[in-house]
Amino acid sequence: MTGRLWTTRVAALVLLLLLLLVVVRLPWAGDLGMHAATVERLRHGFLDPGNPLVDADTPSPYYSPWTALLGCVAKATGFSVFVVLRIGALVALGVLVTGVWRYVRVLSAHPGAPPLALLCLVLLWGTAQFSWSGFLGFHSLALTVAYPSVCALGLAFHLWTWLARATGWGVWLGCGVLWAVILLIHQFSGVVASVGALAVVTTARVGRGGWGRLGAGLALGVVVLWAWPYYDFFALLGAGDGMDPVHRSLYRDLIGRYWLALVGVVALGVRWWRDRWDALVLFFVIGAVVFLAGGVSGHWSWGRVLPAALIPAQLAVALAVVDSGRRAVRAGWACVLGAALVVGAWGQAGTLGYVVERGVMPGVVEAKYREPWAGYHWITPWVGYGDVVMAREFPSRQIPAYGAYTVAPGYPDFFLPDEGARRAAVRRYFATGAAGSVRRGIAREYGVRWVVDRGTGLRDAEGLREVARGPDGQVLYAVTCCLTPAA
Structure with missing residues (x-):
């Protein structure tokens, strides 16, 4: 068991090292220009930055607590916006890793659970390369590590940890503020955080006094959302239909992108058999139902809730390896998961191209590499x-x-x-x-x-x-x- 624990820790450290090297190179793709522009506008006009993309005096949901902080860093240091984004990526990655570590320790006392959970969250996806902000696959993280969504998801894991252990008024009120901050930083990851929080609170069997503190925390969170000065958060509730065409692709090639996570669904079934009120099971069910409802109704933007189904499945199979009871059962789970992680790592091997030069990679790996954007x-x-x-x-x-x-x-x-x-x-x-x-x-x-x-x-x-x-x-x-x- 000790050897297996060290193997897991080393693998997790290698994965984190690769992500840190990605931060150094910061490959350009997707929304990086939007986030860079947002920080740049805040550097030049913190109180009234205007639209980040066009010359117009309009609010923007990209002006969040996280980008405001990065704007302050840019103003105070004079660093270029891409240096500031690298600093933000390092901080966000730290928030994510510590958040996963803390939440998994709530679910299991086994020392091997956190590093194994990190491996599952990053590698247990599919064999078709896929990247989207708010999704924790290795290839996706490599291109979005400097996005606000990484920080928001990291804070979500911390939120679930505090909710699972919440007792006094201060913790509940703090959770309400944190919930609002996550929603302001990245609205879609905020929905995932909300689904997870609902699962944690529902399965924690909060007492009569706890419900009052929960209500107060929610009320304080709503006040924070209402008071945020850069944009009207509640106006976004009517923006879903306009975002649907952009998200249609989230419902394509589901098997190729996510089939390895099915082993986690099996692990969730085992957990449900043991406990009908398991938090991870409820988390998965809510996320899966919303995702399916979006596909059936044509509200493709609802597809952004999919991490709410994937995260509990990925965590469940990691926990099955360390907490399944009988040694033979744990060994069986370890063999299945080990094979799935190897396949998942191979499916995302093209990400190595963001760390090393293409000529250094073997030909079969180089074929998976996708060239990042050149920039202007x-x-x-x-x-x-x-x-x-x-x-x-x-x-x-x-x-x-x-x-x-x-x-x-x-x-x-x-x-x-x-x-x-x-x-x-x-x-x-x-x-x-x-x-x-x-x-x-x-x-x-x-x-x-x-x-x-x-x-x-x-x-x-x-x-x-x-x-x-x-x-x-x-x-x-x-x-x-x-x-x-x-x-």
Whole structure:
């Protein structure tokens, strides 16, 4: 048993070391530009940062307690936004690891349970590579470790720990505040945290006095949500339908992405047989029901609750290995889980490409590697902070990270009233054969100073001057007319 414990600890440490090396390289993909832009706006205008992506004075749910803290760090240190994001990633990773460790110790006193749980949470997924913020797979974490979702999930594990042990008024009130902070940091992870908290509280059989303290904690949490100054949290309750198209892919290839977690579902079945009010079982059931309801009803954004089903399954099988009673049963679980973890690690082996050079990896591993985005640092010698850049959707996800604005946001923005008009303006500007007067009018309306496009479609366009060339045939043009927005 001692040898197996050390093997588990070493494997968990290797996994954490790889994630730390990923933080050093910080591969660019997904929403990194959004979070970088948010920190940059807070650095320049902490009290009234405006929209992080476009030149508009609107609120944004990306201004959370976590990004506000990172904005303060950026302002105080003068570090570049990407250095600050690396610091945030290190802190968030620490919050996640300590949170998992503490919560698992609530569920089991066995010293091997926490490191084994970490391995399960990161590796027990599927063989199809998949990444999304709020999902703890190794490949997903490698690309989202600097996102607020990692910090939010880490705090969720701490919340469940405190709830499981809550006694006095101070702890319950503190849990209410922490619950609100998690929801403000990352709303989808906040839903997962809420489902887990409901399972913990329901199965803890809180006494009459405890329900009163729980109610007070919830009330205080609602007050914190209401008082948050950067955006109206409760207005987001009506934003779900607009986010559905983005999340449709969460319901694709379910077997390929998650089939290894089925061993955890079996472990949950064993736990349910022993205790009909097991917290992990209830956690899983609520999460699975909401996920399935989203698929049936077409509310694809509900798919973000899936970690509420995966986390308890992954924890359950880790606990089965150390707490199943008979030695032979534990050995059986250990063999099954060991094989599943090896398969899971192989399925996510392409993540090693974010740590080492591609040429160093074996060919079969290199084939799994996905190239991260290149970024737009090449425009920074010319494009200044606050300049407006006309760009299509994909570059609009990255350009604001360097301080510039784009005409239309690269992501859906519930609080931007003219989002549709902005997207239509971008389409008109880049339309083949668009008249010079149309482009001039759009440039004047939105104060466009620069244009980024791929290929030669704008090479001879009136009022544009080529300034620089970037990767993949991209070109930066300076707008030589209509440099000020219309009054």
